[in-house]
Amino acid sequence: MNQVMIETGVVESTPAALLADLQELRDNAAYRFDRLLDVTAVDRGETLELVYRLHSLQTNCDLVVKASVDSAKPEIASVSGLWEAALFGEREVQDMFGVVFIGHPDPRPLLAPEDGFGFFPLRKNYKLPGRSGQAGR
Amino acid sequence: MAQLKLEHNGVTACGTELYLLNMGPQHPSTHGVLRVLLELDGETVVQATPVMGYLHRGLEKLAEARTYPQFIPYTDRLDYVSSMCNNLAYCQAVEKLIGAEVPERAEYIRVIMAELNRIASHMLFIGATALDLGGMSGMMYTFRDREYILDLFNLASGSRLTYSYVRIGGVMNDISVEFIELLRKFLADLPGMLTEYDNLINGNEIFQARLKGVSIVPADRLISQGVTGPVLRASGIDYDLRVKKPYGIYDRFKFAVPTGSVGDNWERYLMRVLEISESAKIIAQALENLPEGPVMAKIPKVIKPPVGEVYHANETPRGELGFHIVSDGSTKPYRLHIRRPTFYNLGCVNALCQGVKIADVAAVLAVLDPCMGEADA
Numbered sequence: 331m332n333q334v335m336i337e338t339g340v341v342e343s344t345p346a347a348l349l350a351d352l353q354e355l356r357d358n359a360a361y362r363f364d365r366l367l368d369v370t371a372v373d374r375g376e377t378l379e380l381v382y383r384l385h386s387l388q389t390n391c392d393l394v395v396k397a398s399v400d401s402a403k404p405e406i407a408s409v410s411g412l413w414e415a416a417l418f419g420e421r422e423v424q425d426m427f428g429v430v431f432i433g434h435p436d437p438r439p440l441l442a443p444e445d446g447f448g449f450f451p452l453r454k455n456y457k458l459p460g461r462s463g464q465a466g467r
Numbered sequence: 468m469a470q471l472k473l474e475h476n477g478v479t480a481c482g483t484e485l486y487l488l489n490m491g492p493q494h495p496s497t498h499g500v501l502r503v504l505l506e507l508d509g510e511t512v513v514q515a516t517p518v519m520g521y522l523h524r525g526l527e528k529l530a531e532a533r534t535y536p537q538f539i540p541y542t543d544r545l546d547y548v549s550s551m552c553n554n555l556a557y558c559q560a561v562e563k564l565i566g567a568e569v570p571e572r573a574e575y576i577r578v579i580m581a582e583l584n585r586i587a588s589h590m591l592f593i594g595a596t597a598l599d600l601g602g603m604s605g606m607m608y609t610f611r612d613r614e615y616i617l618d619l620f621n622l623a624s625g626s627r628l629t630y631s632y633v634r635i636g637g638v639m640n641d642i643s644v645e646f647i648e649l650l651r652k653f654l655a656d657l658p659g660m661l662t663e664y665d666n667l668i669n670g671n672e673i674f675q676a677r678l679k680g681v682s683i684v685p686a687d688r689l690i691s692q693g694v695t696g697p698v699l700r701a702s703g704i705d706y707d708l709r710v711k712k713p714y715g716i717y718d719r720f721k722f723a724v725p726t727g728s729v730g731d732n733w734e735r736y737l738m739r740v741l742e743i744s745e746s747a748k749i750i751a752q753a754l755e756n757l758p759e760g761p762v763m764a765k766i767p768k769v770i771k772p773p774v775g776e777v778y779h780a781n782e783t784p785r786g787e788l789g790f791h792i793v794s795d796g797s798t799k800p801y802r803l804h805i806r807r808p809t810f811y812n813l814g815c816v817n818a819l820c821q822g823v824k825i826a827d828v829a830a831v832l833a834v835l836d837p838c839m840g841e842a843d844a
């Protein structure tokens with residue numbers, strides 16, 4: 331039984347190098363990250379930090395790969411060609427943060443209505459209306 | 468003259484013009500508000516596109532305007548048939564962030580509750596699957612027995628479905644002597660209930676024929692799609708977080724993780740049936756070793772975690788539920804992301820449906836066991 335337990339490591343990447351880096355992590359026999367568990371993003375003000383959570387069933391190791399894109403022009407290559415999980419994960423990030431995933435085969439809104447929300451709800455510049463918003467930051 | 472046959476997406480059926488059928492969002496077998504766009508060639512599915520978002524409430528945004536304890540009731544409303552497991556995953560994530568220790572008794576109670584909830588969720592699943600395949604009476608039996616568990620939860624937490632029972636640092640209340648007595652009675656009755664399901668549902672020839680050999684997908688495809696939980700295990704991948712990355716005190720219990728070999732609808736169904744008795748074993752061991760003591764750690768009234776990030780995942784009845792919390796040192800999360808198992812499991816709907824007959828789509832969706840409250844967040 332594989333019982334390799336390590337704390338999740340974090341690797342910083344760049345939008346330009348992301349696709350090559352992730353391909354290396356998936357295909358290199360030293361890493362073998364065969365699963366993309368999650369794609370999400372964090373609004374850091376000037377930049378949007380994309381978070382790719384990888385897992386290897388063979389070694390039972392986790393790895394987080396981060397890449398920051400410019401909030402004003404958020405564009406990054408889609409990794410849906412490497413893991414099909416990104417098909418849904420990237421569409422969610424696109425709805426919530428407005429990140430454009432270049433090369434995504436089906437970039438329609440997923441959780442948002444067909445024509446989008448008209449805003450990007452999980453960005454910090456979107457304030458919740460009403461009582462919820464007053465309680466917010 | 469050779470007959471001309473059209474091929475769509477690698478699926479060859481009768482080769483007619485494609486027919487687009489909209490299934491849902493108000494369809495009894497979609498278990499909530501899932502809509503599936505089916506492209507049909509005759510009766511064979513060529514393409515199935517899940518459409519979701521009808522139950523999107525923006526929980527991740529709401530979390531940014533709530534303090535850490537205030538978000539617990541929202542986790543109840545993620546996967547509303549296994550709220551205890553959601554509570555547990557969230558509270559353990561926050562405890563990891565603030566570095567809190569949980570009293571022993573609370574740890575055991577948490578395991579009992581999470582596994583009871585797994586049984587309740589799988590009972591609902593068995594009944595709903597039988598119902599989707601036309602076995603109206605099957606559902607009555609599993610729902611009757613599930614009600615027993617809900618009564619237990621009611622006794623412990625005061626509510627049947629939205630418990631908020633697991634709290635940051637422990638659990639809400641200690642369980643009573645009456646609870647333990649009723650739980651022991653339930654565990655004694657459970658084998659009889661399972662025999663009843665075997666005779667009534669699982670052993671039914673028509674039921675088996677409807678599920679066996681239908682929608683077999685290679686395991687590597689499911690791995691690539693990020694599928695977790697019983698659906699992945701049915702394809703022979705022995706991956707259960709309770710064993711592979713034990714959280715809480717799960718490393719103290721002996722139980723088996725059922726895995727399949729073929730990965731068809733029948734095995735996906737069977738995984739849940741087998742998991743019920745394994746969960747019962749865990750509960751029996753936890754009851755056996757239940758220590759005395761407090762059920763709540765000394766947690767500050769105002770929780771102010773240090774600046775940092777944490778990810779904590781639990782094995783819920785549907786797969787890996789993970790909470791990714793980014794803290795900026797204030798009383799509210801800077802960002803809270805939920806890795807929802809159903810959301811990623813729905814990614815394989817197309818792979819599962821391609822090539823199956825339209826009558827089996829309800830079965831495919833049933834054994835996927837989606838919960839839309841969770842997928843849409």
